[in-house]
Amino acid sequence: MKLKFEEMYNALLNKDSSYEGSFFAGIKTTGIFCRPTCTARKPKKENVEFFHTSKEAVLHGYRPCKVCHPLEHLGFTPEYIKIILKKLEKNPDEKLKDSDLNELNIEPNKVRRWFKKNLDITFHEYQRMLKINSALHQISGGEKIIDSAFDSGYNSLSGFSHAFKNATGSTPSDSAEINIINIMRFTTLLGPMTACATEKGIYLLEFSDRKNLNDELEYLKKTLHAKIIFGQNQYLDMLKEQIAEYFSGTRKIFDLPLHTPGTDFQNLVWKKLIDIPYGEHRSYKDQALAINKPKAVRAVGKANGSNRIAIIIPCHRIIGESGKLTGYAGGLWRKQWLLDFERKNSSL
Numbered sequence: 098m099k100l101k102f103e104e105m106y107n108a109l110l111n112k113d114s115s116y117e118g119s120f121f122a123g124i125k126t127t128g129i130f131c132r133p134t135c136t137a138r139k140p141k142k143e144n145v146e147f148f149h150t151s152k153e154a155v156l157h158g159y160r161p162c163k164v165c166h167p168l169e170h171l172g173f174t175p176e177y178i179k180i181i182l183k184k185l186e187k188n189p190d191e192k193l194k195d196s197d198l199n200e201l202n203i204e205p206n207k208v209r210r211w212f213k214k215n216l217d218i219t220f221h222e223y224q225r226m227l228k229i230n231s232a233l234h235q236i237s238g239g240e241k242i243i244d245s246a247f248d249s250g251y252n253s254l255s256g257f258s259h260a261f262k263n264a265t266g267s268t269p270s271d272s273a274e275i276n277i278i279n280i281m282r283f284t285t286l287l288g289p290m291t292a293c294a295t296e297k298g299i300y301l302l303e304f305s306d307r308k309n310l311n312d313e314l315e316y317l318k319k320t321l322h323a324k325i326i327f328g329q330n331q332y333l334d335m336l337k338e339q340i341a342e343y344f345s346g347t348r349k350i351f352d353l354p355l356h357t358p359g360t361d362f363q364n365l366v367w368k369k370l371i372d373i374p375y376g377e378h379r380s381y382k383d384q385a386l387a388i389n390k391p392k393a394v395r396a397v398g399k400a401n402g403s404n405r406i407a408i409i410i411p412c413h414r415i416i417g418e419s420g421k422l423t424g425y426a427g428g429l430w431r432k433q434w435l436l437d438f439e440r441k442n443s444s445l
């Protein structure tokens with residue numbers, strides 16, 4: 098049985114221990130998630146969202162609270178897991194490798210099993226999400242970022258440290274005129290996605306593990322002279338619904354206002370992508386011909402790769418002339434999945 102929002106919110110206010118384990122509360126303003134009984138200050142209603150599992154909270158961009166330790170099950174979390182959670186809590190950027198665990202006299206396989214069993218996520222995925230979540234919060238919250246944070250950790254997510262260094266210089270917090278970009282994270286069959294919108298429409302939809310995601314966020318921030326904050330937005334609600342319909346196979350065409358700041362050429366290429374019907378694919382050469390620039394095959398490929406609105410602007414429908422998949426920022430396995438899914442679905 099699903100709990101109602103009101104009931105969970107009241108349980109949260111009352112620190113009702115009978116609800117332990119049945120829900121987790123994500124606090125939008127801090128990017129932290131808590132147990133019902135957390136003793137930290139309780140959030141306003143509009144700043145909470147609830148999850149039934151800690152895995153969902155992590156996948157939606159939240160980090161575990163340092164006060165109530167929501168990943169520790171009451172009473173029976175092994176000491177070695179507590180040590181690891183505490184270490185990662187202190188420094189989400191640190192990657193704990195097998196050698197680090199061995200040094201702590203902790204058996205790496207035991208750790209992997211615990212994460213898989215209790216969080217239904219691999220230890221590697223957990224660390225990766227934690228890193229992304231804390232980075233996303235910093236970049237969207239406009240927090241001052243200390244240089245030492247760049248010392249380690251972000252290497253595997255290329256572009257992060259670069260984007261952050263720029264972020265400190267470009268946060269438009271001292272300006273009177275600031276636009277707001279709302280950011281939302283949600284999960285799909287193919288993993289967590291990140292979406293951005295303003296009151297004008299959709300600006301970004303990407304798989305959250307996309308390498309240049311933070312560069313894209315920075316670009317939007319600068320171009321729109323805006324601040325990125327977690328929050329509700331009518332277009333994000335519509336997007337979430339339409340993407341769910343897409344993944345259930347009932348939606349083939351999207352109906353959302355899209356905004357794609359970029360060069361004229363890029364916009365020409367992106368517009369042509371939308372013309373490729375669901376279930377079909379084209380080559381870069383086809384697309385170059387379609388915009389009457391038969392020689393611009395490479396440039397078309399490049400513009401294709403800089404698309405910020407995945408799935409809806411279907412850059413996944415472009416493959417190499419030989420039929421090879423070529424690149425996809427969301428990962429080739431996702432591209433393959435999307436093409437297979439659409440092909441099967443369009444013949445129904």
Ligand SMILES: [Zn+2]
Nearest residue numbers: 131135162165
């Ligand atoms: Zn808490």
